[in-house]
Amino acid sequence: MxxxxxxxxxxxxxxxxxxxxxxxxxxxxxxxxxxxxxxxGLLLSFQDYTPFKGFLGSNWVGLKHFSNLFHSEQFYVMARNTFFISIFNLVFYFPVPIILALLLNEVRHEVFKKINQSIVYLPHFLSWVIIVSFTFFVFSSDAGIINKWIVASGGQPVLFLSNPKFFWILLTLQNIWKDAGWGTIIFLAAIAGVDPSRYEAAVIDGASRWRQIYHITLPAIRPTIIILLILRFGNMADVGFEQVLLMMNPLVNSVADVFDTYSYMQGIVGGKISVGVAVGMFKGVVGLILVVTSNFIVKKLGYEGIY
Structure with missing residues (x-):
């Protein structure tokens, strides 16, 4: 041979x-x-980089930018805002696509189901400029629909957009409206992989729809939920630069200033490119630590992680 x-x-x-x-x-x-x-390009975070001198001509400064970042008065504020915005999204946004996918899966009329899926997918394709414009149209103190209704009812306008107490809530509501429908795609795909014979057996045993969801559907999509949850932890340092920047105003800066906006102001507006790169590298390291830690905890609990 x-x-x-x-x-x-x-x-x-x-x-x-x-x-x-x-x-x-x-x-x-x-x-x-x-x-x-x-x-x-991450090497720029260890330089005082200037475009005129270039990469080879710029001075190396070691960990100077990281030290300045950690000792900055804004560091605590940025870390707090980033953390709480991420927690709000994790607690209130993350479960919504799962619940919505379960509800859509229970719709038996195919035409009605597809129409609803198209409606909930649509906001994902809108830019943040449009989303924020809608937010101003609904919540602004002078032209907002809600405040017009409050004034017509004899009340006083509520400053939703300039009150720091409402800022994190508004960001979370925007995320839910924009991306909850799009997030159902992965869960619906996981649900579609469930063996139909398991539901048939459950019906024969007299299980209600709620019990079928609890004992069959949810366990079947649990690995998908865990993987997406781990990835969500990895993105906790990234809260959406464009959304936050468009929603910011001087009255809410104390709760709106995050690492992304700081990187933009220092790196792009201020011309301190190395500082902006250093902030991005710090976010990446934090994300890596969170992914590894959450994956380790998930495996210790007896579930399958991402690696």
């Missing part, structure tokens, strides 16, 4: 699966250009 070299086998396999590799190439090129290649 003729021995075929490993190289020929490898090229034969590539040729046989060439269309699959061709479809993969777009994603590979994207991640290489926009995710892997820019990693070298």
């Amino acid at each position: 003729e021995h075929i070299p490993a190289t020929r086998k490898r090229w034969a396999r590539i040729k046989r699966n060439r269309y699959i590799y061709l479809m993969m190439s777009a994603g590979v090129i994207y991640f290489f250009l926009f995710k892997f290649l820019p990693i070298w």
